Amino acid sequence: MDSFFFNITDKRYQIKEIFNKKEQHVTRVDISNGLVFFDIALNLNTDRVLKVKNLDRMNFIVSVANGKCQINDKISNKTYQLNESNTYLFATSSQNFEITLSHSNKTEIFILFIADFFIKRYLSDNSHEPINTLYQKIQTDVSLELIHSAQTDALSLYLIDKIIHAKNNDKMNSIISEHRAIEYIIHRLSLLEFIDTNNFNEQQIAIAQKAKSIIQNNYINPPSIKELAHLCATNDFKLKSYFKLVNQTTIYAYVQKLRLDNANLLLREQLLSVAQVANAVGYKHSGHFSAIFYKTYGVYPKDLKSI
Structure with missing residues (x-):
């Protein structure tokens, strides 16, 4: 299985239009090595399936603005239902799952994929830091695990908008998008509370x-x-x-x-x-x-x- 991340020394900002028709699109953007997002906006008459099958250790954040979707983990046979106006944080060390976008007049979903080697850059000496806990989680054998879910707040929507529209900048779009993505990650991780009672x-x-x-x-x-x-x-x-x-x-x-x-x-x-x-x-x-x-x-x- 191929790696989900491009893993090359050239960190150019790469945009791939998977689907584009009028106001509908499925866009993949490689912000930098180890940081990828999907911007999805569709009007669906039937369900649509996106397959993810790799050998990567990663966390990913799914924000469902409109519509619904579910993630079917083929390894653990678990199904996760994702609802409108909510954001979900997952951990995975090996992927074989399908993201099913339910038919809807308006489906808007943002997914940010974060490789473990990207997360490793920001590990802390403080074992209580959420980023340390997440990194340790994906070093274990976990096919797919829901770490956290919550209503999507205004700041998350603001940062998602900035991440997506960084591609409209003529200069430094990779740096701008990565900066906003890190802000988004910081904000979502600030909502986590891990307490080691031992x-x-x-x-x-x-x-x-x-x-x-x-x-x-x-x-x-x-x-x-x-x-x-x-x-x-x-x-x-x-x-x-x-x-x-x-x-x-x-x-x-x-x-x-x-x-x-x-x-x-x-x-x-x-x-x-x-x-x-x-x-x-x-x-x-x-x-x-x-x-x-x-x-x-x-x-x-x-x-x-x-x-």
């Missing part, structure tokens, strides 16, 4: 997880540290220490992450203003919200409203 004792895990659950249900108006410690039957010091140890973040940072994650979902709603989104996730002033959003993602929330 590294902590039962009390640390119990307190950290209870606090996390309480915050998830009250991130708009979270309890104070003292109130949260009381709810977790512990003191302030243990609460903050155990939470950071287990979750690799502070309580304040986690509250902010939940607010921004949910804001990203709400920003897809065209009827909501930025001020309404800010208020809905717990920020009283839209200017403060926009500043935090820009500091975190490098783009203002108002810029996502146009996608």
Whole structure:
């Protein structure tokens, strides 16, 4: 079986039109060695099948904007149903699967394939980093495994649009597209939470997880540290220490992450203003919200409203 990635020293930005008819297309773009995306826009009267059969270790991200599809793994005999407005992260060390695009008046799907040797460039000394966990996963014998699924947020749509349209640049389209693809990967991986419970004792895990659950249900108006410690039957010091140890973040940072994650979902709603989104996730002033959003993602929330 051939490699999915072109694996050559020449890293030219390569575009291949697999199908192109009026406003319909299936386009493969090799951004650089180890980074490939498919841009799919079709009006389907019948199902269409894309086959992937290689010996590559990779992660890939599927974002279904419109329509539905399923992935049939021929090795494990598992079938994954992928729904509209959702994004899915997969891991695979050997491929023999089919992506079936269901018949629909409007099918729009974006798939980014990331080779293990591309991921390896960015491994961290911190074993808690999601990218390390994903890399280790695809070094094992896994035909196809769903790692994460979630609703597609506004920032993901914004970055996908930038990745796809980098081909319209006359200069440096490979660098621009790879830069946006890395931003997209960073954002999708930031949504993952891997906790190795073997590294902590039962009390640390119990307190950290209870606090996390309480915050998830009250991130708009979270309890104070003292109130949260009381709810977790512990003191302030243990609460903050155990939470950071287990979750690799502070309580304040986690509250902010939940607010921004949910804001990203709400920003897809065209009827909501930025001020309404800010208020809905717990920020009283839209200017403060926009500043935090820009500091975190490098783009203002108002810029996502146009996608």
